[in-house]
Every structure is written in C-alpha cells, then in structure tokens.
Amino acid sequence: MDESREREASVLDFLHLSSDETDKAKKLLEKSAVTKTFSKGTIIQHKGEYSFKAYFVRKGLLRTYTLDEKGREHVFMFGPEGWMVSDLESQANNEPAELFIDAIEDTTVDVIDQRIMGELRGDMRVEDSFRKLLKRVGVLQRRVIMLMSKTATERYEHFLETYPDIVHRVPQKMIASYLGITPEALSKLRGELARKK
Amino acid sequence: MDESREREASVLDFLHLSSDETDKAKKLLEKSAVTKTFSKGTIIQHKGEYSFKAYFVRKGLLRTYTLDEKGREHVFMFGPEGWMVSDLESQANNEPAELFIDAIEDTTVDVIDQRIMGELRGDMRVEDSFRKLLKRVGVLQRRVIMLMSKTATERYEHFLETYPDIVHRVPQKMIASYLGITPEALSKLRGELARKK
C-alpha cells in the first residue's frame, strides 16, 4: 500500500554524533553491524534467553512483550522505524531476557552487539548517552503514573495522540494489551467514543 | 523507637568508586555538598519548579509523588536510607519537575547539585553509571508490567516482599497510592489476607 512510508532510518542519526565521531562510528558499524530482515510474526528474542544484542529498526515495526503465568501477553513497547529495541536492563546485569521481541511487520534491523554499543557509547559524550537513557526513564515514569491514575479511555486517547502512526499498524488487541485492558474492553470503549463524536 | 535502624548512609558508598577515585569524589563533595535536615511533612520540591538538585538520603525517608487534576496523590517511589532521590529526567531536559518530593520522616540528606553529579559521573567508569541508571529502568519496567498484569492483592504481596522495611514506616494510604488503588481497597484486601492466613 503506502510502501514509501518514510526513508529508511539509520543508526548514525540515532546516535547523533559530531561529524568526526561519525566517521569512527561508521567504521565500527560497517565492520560489526549486521543488517537482517525478519518476516512478520518472527520471534527475534525469547524471554529467558541470554542475549547481548540490540536491534535498530531501519524499516518495519518490532514489539516487546511478556507472557504471564496464565499465558497472557502484555505488550511493553512498540519499536517503529528509528527506534533502538532491546532488553537493555537484563543484558547489563547478565540476566536472562525478561521480554520477548517479535516483528509485527516485515522488519529490517541493524543487529548491534552489546560490546559494540559500549564502544559507540565510549565515543559519544557521556552526557548525551545519559540523556538518551533518561528519556526512557521519563517515558516509563509517565506510563506508570498513567496506569495508576487514568481510566482506560483516557489512556487510549493519550495513546492515539502520542503514537498516531502506530495505531493503524498494529492489531487492536495489541493496543489493548499495551493499555493493560482486554480486547473486548477496548472495542467497547471505541464504540462509546465513536458514538459521542 | 528503634532509633539506630542502620548506620548513616554515605554518597561515597552509593557511587562505589575505586579508591583513588574516592579521594577525588570526597573532595568534590566536601566543598560542594550541603547536608540538610527536613522535618516530617516538609515538601522539598514542588511539581512545576525548576530544580537541579538530587537528594541523597543519609537517614529518614523521602517520597516522590504527583497530583492529578482531581487533586489525588499518586506515589511514585519511596526513598529510604542510601537512595538517591531526584526528578532526574525533568532536569536532564531542562523541564519543570513532574514530581513533588517530601519527607515522610525527619530526614537528613546530602543536597547535590546537578553539575556536581555530572562531575562525579565524569570520574566514574561510564559503564558503572550506566548500569546504575539501567537498574532504574528495570525497576520501572517491572512496575509497568505489574500494573498491567497483576491484581491489587498480588501487587500488595509483592510490595511486602520487596520493601519489607518500608511497609512499617509509611501510612497505609501511601502504600495504596503506590499500588494504584484506594486506601479503602487496600484495607479490605488486607482484611481478606488476614482472614485466610
């Protein structure tokens, strides 16, 4: 359909280094990063595995999620073009992955080894890489507060505003899962909203 | 009551640097960090303020929380001895604080300016400071998943296991707020648990 959604994303943009840093980073990536394409539905990382890879999304859409003991999926985040997806925290502590990663669309990624990321970070100004991580903390912080203080309808409306492009690219049941409600509840809630508008 | 709960916490332990780094850090802290005591109930930081301070808790207990538009409090985290409490993320982006910080007990803290933290971080190995931040990401990640997938009772039991010392130091209504439920709901839930045991 709209095949040229956007130009392909690049890790170098993601890192936004100074120009001389870029040269160094480019060389590192050229000799170490592997570009791979996963077809829709492929599970890239399993919960419980030991993995030391991060995935930079050039094109497509990834998802991270857990399975609880009742076998229910809980979507943790979506990773569209330009996002770096990984289970950072488990990796930093040499623990098995807490999350599954799978491809919601056919997705092309740069697979980056954890050690390479370390070297890349070494080239970035420390404050920059810190700021990047802090952004994630901020996103998570707001999500916790949302889950505690907002109704499902409010959370859905917020999702629409925050990730308008993602809404049309993932099944509703995954959005429901991200919001922490059942698919049925989301469907009814959408019905309500449509009626009122 | 049990006044000698634990020895006083120190920022140097928190940073856990190598011994030669410690000397440098010690000097920095001596000339810049201010030790302050806030009495129970004092609001140390208001939401909306621009602040560039972090608080290292030597003794006592801090809390961070938001107020929603309906005037309800939502506890984001508790900060007992040895914890670094601040609205990191807002500060890194030069945005006004999202959180209030107040003292639940009489609390002694080292007030550390953001710029000093930057210098201290400069002395730490980058990976160490990264790891510290990643721990927080992990905690938040698990909390999001808990809020999405567990019942209030399960979340309460998990809180008891994870923060056994804090339970006895804060009013129940704050625990309820942390769990994302009303004080009444927590009270009933506790009644249930007591009956079953």
Added chain:
DNA sequence: CGCGTGATTGAAACCCTTCAAGTTTAGTGG
C-alpha cells in the same frame, strides 16, 4: 483531653473481565 487524621467497614455504583456468540477481515491454498 479532645481534635484530626488514618484505618476500617458497608452499601451502591461503575468499570472492566470473562464467557459466548456472531460478524468482519485477512491470509492461504487451490
């Protein structure tokens, strides 16, 4: 001592889940 805050308990309302059925959509093989 009394007042105010926190905790408890109960009843009613509400939101969301669960289960079940029916409809639409999308993907697959012939």
Added chain:
DNA sequence: CCACTAAACTTGAAGGGTTTCAATCACGCG
C-alpha cells in the same frame, strides 16, 4: 482470483473487583 479458514473485531450478559460515599472506630499530637 476465488473460496475457504483462521484470526480479529464486535456485541451482549453476567460476574468480580475497585471506587465512591458515608459512618464508625482508633489513635497520636497538640
């Protein structure tokens, strides 16, 4: 390219857990 099938979405009824509101109890602090 159509036909078939599976998956996704919708809708409804019943049930459960949580909120809300209100009243009562317990207690610590001034």
